[in-house]
């Protein structure tokens with residue numbers, strides 16, 4: 001009988017293995033520590049135009065620090081595509097719609113990785129101020145963030161990358177390689 005890979009048993013997506021879940025949880029702890037650390041926003045300020053920078057600046061310290069790590073990782077890998085690098089800095093801007101606590105972010109990672117159906121129930125549509133609203137924002141932040149990016153004049157490709165950054169990439173899509181690069185850097189930053 002062939003051996004069963006525990007990763008395949010409990011992971012719903014090839015892009016979200018168990019190691020990725022534990023890494024995402026560590027990201028949560030890093031995010032919590034970011035509250036007490038200085039974030040040097042100067043690379044984002046130098047790269048983004050003033051209107052686009054306001055979207056970046058609206059994000060929490062933890063999300064700005066994370067976005068900068070994604071941006072710098074892509075740069076270090078030799079990526080120079082302006083649309084991709086802009087999406088790196090802005091992909092999580094939709095999270096700024098509400099204050100997200102570390103435990104809420106961590107619960108999303110756990111449920112999406114281990115029990116996607118429960119995550120769907122928890123993150124369904126909710127009104128601002130309700131206890132489920134942060135989960136609704138976590139679920140919808142790619143689409144929400146892509147709308148904000150469109151409003152400040154980001155390119156169609158950047159808007160698309162932000163919108164798709166938590167979906168499984170379609171290899172047939174023309175921008176598949178860019179989305180994969182963004183997702184890979186996002187997963188480990």
Ligand SMILES: [Fe+2]
Nearest residue numbers: 091092165166
């Ligand atoms: Fe995201």
Ligand SMILES: [Fe+2]
Nearest residue numbers: 066091092186
């Ligand atoms: Fe992210």
